[in-house]
Amino acid sequence: xxxxxxxxxxxxxxxxxxxxxxxxxSLRYQPKPFEIPRDVPVSTRRKYFPLxxxxxxxxxxxxxxxxxxxxxxxxxxxxxxxxxxxxPPAEKVVVPVEHEQTPEPEKNxxxxxxxxRSRPSAVVLAKREREEREEALAAKxxxxxxxRLASEKLNLAHRRAQGFPANQIKNxxxxx
Amino acid sequence: xxxxxxxxxxxxxxxxxxxxITPLLAVLLILSLAFVTxxxxxxxxxxxxxxxAAKASQTVDVNIDERLVKIAARAFSDKDxxxxxxxxxxxxxxxxxVKSFEFExxxxxxxxDVESIRSQLRGPGWSRLVGVTSKKxxxxxxxxxxxxxxxxxLAVLHTDNRELTVVNIVGPVDLDKLAxxxxxxxxxxxxxxxxxxxxxx
Numbered sequence: 001x002x003x004x005x006x007x008x009x010x011x012x013x014x015x016x017x018x019x020x021x022x023x024x025x026s027l028r029y030q031p032k033p034f035e036i037p038r039d040v041p042v043s044t045r046r047k048y049f050p051l052x053x054x055x056x057x058x059x060x061x062x063x064x065x066x067x068x069x070x071x072x073x074x075x076x077x078x079x080x081x082x083x084x085x086x087x088p089p090a091e092k093v094v095v096p097v098e099h100e101q102t103p104e105p106e107k108n109x110x111x112x113x114x115x116x117r118s119r120p121s122a123v124v125l126a127k128r129e130r131e132e133r134e135e136a137l138a139a140k141x142x143x144x145x146x147x148r149l150a151s152e153k154l155n156l157a158h159r160r161a162q163g164f165p166a167n168q169i170k171n172x173x174x175x176x
Numbered sequence: 177x178x179x180x181x182x183x184x185x186x187x188x189x190x191x192x193x194x195x196x197i198t199p200l201l202a203v204l205l206i207l208s209l210a211f212v213t214x215x216x217x218x219x220x221x222x223x224x225x226x227x228x229a230a231k232a233s234q235t236v237d238v239n240i241d242e243r244l245v246k247i248a249a250r251a252f253s254d255k256d257x258x259x260x261x262x263x264x265x266x267x268x269x270x271x272x273x274v275k276s277f278e279f280e281x282x283x284x285x286x287x288x289d290v291e292s293i294r295s296q297l298r299g300p301g302w303s304r305l306v307g308v309t310s311k312k313x314x315x316x317x318x319x320x321x322x323x324x325x326x327x328x329x330l331a332v333l334h335t336d337n338r339e340l341t342v343v344n345i346v347g348p349v350d351l352d353k354l355a356x357x358x359x360x361x362x363x364x365x366x367x368x369x370x371x372x373x374x375x376x377x
Binding site for chain 1 (some may be wrong): 238245247250251252265266272273274276308318334341355356357
């Protein structure tokens with residue numbers, strides 16, 4: 001008996017081998033296109049999972065932003081509401097600002113919180129107000145000097161145009 | 177093709193200058209308007225007198241622009257009668273500029289210095305209201321800039337042997353109100369008029 005048939009199908013085949021070959025031949029590979037059977041259950045939930053995750057993240061972000069915005073607006077509106085019923089509001093805003101600039105130890109927690117919230121704007125406002133006041137006073141002084149000089153010169157011209165000695169009229173004006 | 181080419185180019189060539197002329201005219205108009213408005217500006221350039229500060233024994237230099245006038249006006253009280261007058265006077269004023277030099281000796285400033293100011297006051301719109309010339313007491317000139325019927329500026333030029341003063345107010349000025357301010361302002365007396373006079377050079 002030759003075993004060549006088992007290697008390369010040459011030579012005389014063994015009847016048992018041939019029988020086995022016929023039995024198992026029905027199971028041999030037959031090339032055909034791959035088809036997914038229609039009855040296989042496909043889970044549709046997995047498709048929407050990423051979209052749901054994104055939507056949930058956005059929703060959480062929106063909620064956090066909303067809460068933060070509400071807290072912020074309520075913080076801003078609280079001092080304004082508190083200041084309204086106070087008797088002299090304008091002075092009360094300015095006075096504590098000057099205390100803030102001194103390195104004084106802080107005593108009251110409530111006061112500290114309010115100061116921390118209003119510190120930057122109040123300091124800037126007070127500083128700006130002080131600078132404007134100083135500038136206004138300096139300009140006022142200069143303006144008064146200029147106007148006095150202008151007035152003197154105008155009167156001098158007026159008197160001389162009328163033919164009166166300047167000093168004489170000036171003295172009369174001062175006595176009268 | 178040859179017959180259509182010139183006709184196609186010709187409109188392009190003719191439209192180029194026409195498209196350029198319109199913006200050019202607009203620019204020229206804007207420039208001329210700017211020139212006219214600048215010419216009508218009642219501010220006098222006083223910087224040519226700056227070099228006299230080194231020679232002067234006393235200098236008054238006031239430069240208050242529109243912003244500072246508005247800021248200063250806020251500092252004047254409405255309750256004080258004198259300050260109220262000044263506040264009213266400052267309504268509409270866009271600038272107050274003063275340069276006053278007092279010298280210890282005669283001839284410290286040149287006629288060219290005075291001419292640099294006077295030449296500006298010969299410009300369009302300006303008219304000399306008062307001009308008093310005196311060898312003993314010096315010259316005083318009052319100029320007004322008119323825009324229509326309205327006074328849009330004032331300039332006072334006072335030259336003496338030992339003094340050169342220029343006052344320039346930009347904007348509408350009530351001369352009566354301004355003249356009446358003398359002696360009412362609670363500021364130190366400059367004693368410009370009462371300083372000892374000397375013979376003219």
